[in-house]
Amino acid sequence: MPYYRIYKCFLAVILLTFFSLSAAKGDETLFKKMLEPGSSAPVNKLKDAMSKSEFIFPEKGKWNIVFYWSLFCHSCLSEIPAIQRHLPEDSDFNVYYVSLDSSRMEKGLENFGKKRRLTRPILMEELYEERYLTADQWGVSATPAVFITNPEGKIAFSHAGPMDIDKFFADFEVMKNLGSEREQQ
Numbered sequence: 001m002p003y004y005r006i007y008k009c010f011l012a013v014i015l016l017t018f019f020s021l022s023a024a025k026g027d028e029t030l031f032k033k034m035l036e037p038g039s040s041a042p043v044n045k046l047k048d049a050m051s052k053s054e055f056i057f058p059e060k061g062k063w064n065i066v067f068y069w070s071l072f073c074h075s076c077l078s079e080i081p082a083i084q085r086h087l088p089e090d091s092d093f094n095v096y097y098v099s100l101d102s103s104r105m106e107k108g109l110e111n112f113g114k115k116r117r118l119t120r121p122i123l124m125e126e127l128y129e130e131r132y133l134t135a136d137q138w139g140v141s142a143t144p145a146v147f148i149t150n151p152e153g154k155i156a157f158s159h160a161g162p163m164d165i166d167k168f169f170a171d172f173e174v175m176k177n178l179g180s181e182r183e184q185q
Helices: 002-026 074-086 103-115 165-184
Strands: 044-048 054-057 063-069 093-099 122-124 145-149 155-160
Touching: 054 093, 063 074, 063 165, 074 165, 103 122, 145 165, 155 165
Parallel strands: 063 093, 093 122
Antiparallel strands: 044 054, 044 122, 063 145, 145 155
16 A cells, blocks of 8 residues: 555656646746857856956957856866867967856866866856856857857857867867958958
C-alpha cells in the first residue's frame, strides 16, 4: 500500500512539472531568440569583477566582441585564454567577457582573471526580477555565446556553443577588412 501512495505522489509531481514547463514555453518573453546579424546591439552597463569599474558596452564607433560565459562552462574556460592569446596589446577593438555567474562568485571570477592574466574586463551579469539584465536582451540562453558588433552598433556575428578560436579570429579579421573597405567607398 505505501508503494501506491509513493506512486501517486510521483505521478503528481511529474504531471505538475510537465504542465508548468508547457506554460513556461508559452511565455515568449522567457525564451528569446539569440540576436542575429543585422540586429541592433543593446547597450548595457555592468561592473568589472577585477577593477570594480563600470563599463558601458558595446562601444559604438569600434568593433566589439561580447563573450557570454560561466565558470561552470568547460569550453568557456578553455576558450577565454585562447581568445586572450589572439589579442594584440593595441587592438582596435574591444573584448568584454560577460559572466553569467552570480555576485556570490565575484571572488572566483577575480581569481580566474588574475590566474590567466586577462587584460580585458570580466563583467558580472546582474539579475533583475529573476532575469538576467543583459543576457536576456541579447537572447543568450546558454554559454558560451559570442557576438561581434560593428562600429555602427549592429550585430555582425553571433554564435552559441563551443567554437574554433583560430577560425573565429580569421573570420573576424575578414569581417573588419570588409567593413573598412565599405567605409572607404
